[in-house]
Amino acid sequence: MAALAGIIGTKPFPPPAACRLCGAAGATVIGTRDRTGKALRTVICPGCGLVWTDPPLANARDYYRDDYRKAYKGTYAPKAKHVLRAGQVALSRYAAMRDFLPAPGGGGDVSILDIGAGGGEFIYLLHTLGYAVKGLEPNRGYAEYAIREYGLDLDVGFVQDADASSGTFRFVTLWHVLEHLEDPVAALGKIHSLLDPEGVLIVEVPNVEAVCQSPAGTFHEAHLFYFNSATLRELLLASGFRILSERVSGDGGNLFLAARKAPPDAPSRRAAEIRGNAERIAAVVLAHTPLRHYLTARPYVRFYRRLCRSLGEKWAVRRFPGGKALLDGLYSRAAR
Numbered sequence: 001m002a003a004l005a006g007i008i009g010t011k012p013f014p015p016p017a018a019c020r021l022c023g024a025a026g027a028t029v030i031g032t033r034d035r036t037g038k039a040l041r042t043v044i045c046p047g048c049g050l051v052w053t054d055p056p057l058a059n060a061r062d063y064y065r066d067d068y069r070k071a072y073k074g075t076y077a078p079k080a081k082h083v084l085r086a087g088q089v090a091l092s093r094y095a096a097m098r099d100f101l102p103a104p105g106g107g108g109d110v111s112i113l114d115i116g117a118g119g120g121e122f123i124y125l126l127h128t129l130g131y132a133v134k135g136l137e138p139n140r141g142y143a144e145y146a147i148r149e150y151g152l153d154l155d156v157g158f159v160q161d162a163d164a165s166s167g168t169f170r171f172v173t174l175w176h177v178l179e180h181l182e183d184p185v186a187a188l189g190k191i192h193s194l195l196d197p198e199g200v201l202i203v204e205v206p207n208v209e210a211v212c213q214s215p216a217g218t219f220h221e222a223h224l225f226y227f228n229s230a231t232l233r234e235l236l237l238a239s240g241f242r243i244l245s246e247r248v249s250g251d252g253g254n255l256f257l258a259a260r261k262a263p264p265d266a267p268s269r270r271a272a273e274i275r276g277n278a279e280r281i282a283a284v285v286l287a288h289t290p291l292r293h294y295l296t297a298r299p300y301v302r303f304y305r306r307l308c309r310s311l312g313e314k315w316a317v318r319r320f321p322g323g324k325a326l327l328d329g330l331y332s333r334a335a336r
């Protein structure tokens with residue numbers, strides 16, 4: 001980890017705590033700024049390669065409950081373009097997990113819990129397809145919108161506070177949620193108890209090795225943890241799951257993983273050191289410099305795609321009659 005010494009700027013902060021995954025001490029600074037240029041210390045565990053924001057965001061729960069969507073999207077409830085975009089993302093997420101889902105109505109309810117349900121677009125899609133689905137979302141503005149607009153079964157709150165005795169689910173989905181949790185290990189323990197014995201967990205997180213975005217955009221105060229394939233896999237294995245499938249998105253930006261609960265008699269496993277993983281991640285992050293990035297076609301293709309998307313969204317939502325009507329149109333076209 002000697003290669004990281006040149007960017008260390010640790011003086012204002014106490015030494016990083018031990019790694020929440022493998023328990024190793026001696027985390028090393030891998031980033032000193034967030035995507036807006038504000039000071040933000042990001043560290044990497046030398047034992048396993050887990051990356052986290054240190055110190056973590058103060059009052060993280062208040063932030064996610066009240067301000068997160070405002071900070072991210074500039075709004076307290078989704079606007080038409082957000083609903084459209086999230087509806088399109090919901091369709092791609094359904095396609096990603098479809099191989100693991102039995103057909104709805106095929107005998108017995110397939111119960112699904114979507115944690116971090118946002119504006120409810122994904123659970124509304126599953127509901128439309130005939131699944132028994134429930135959502136959990138900490139952000140009040142988005143959760144209240146989803147309940148009001150779609151009439152969904154959605155609780156406002158954090159997974160850490162979920163009551164495992166209230167029932168179990170065959171599927172739990174975590175789309176871009178794990179990186180926001182204060183303690184992913186504890187949260188996965190709670191999710192394990194929310195799944196029935198045959199339960200399947202679907203996870204997608206940003207890939208810390210991604211180079212599709214600007215180097216300045218790698219670290220962000222709302223991301224409390226960062227994973228690569230190896231640390232995500234280790235986290236799931238140490239939380240009592242068996243891996244069914246894992247893949248990296250085409251642009252390298254996201255990691256998808258499906259896992260089933262291990263049988264009750266399976267030996268429990270503690271997270272172990274992942275040899276060479278911290279060095280691998282550090283090498284990717286430190287090599288992702290603005291000069292190299294802007295000498296590739298990636299930023300220009302990304303800009304062009306975003307511009308096209310923005311213009312397309314303006315056209316698509318020009319007669320926006322409300323989120324439900326918009327999603328009904330989108331989902332019915334996709335189902336044909």
Ligand SMILES: [Zn+2]
Nearest residue numbers: 019022045048
């Ligand atoms: Zn570690």
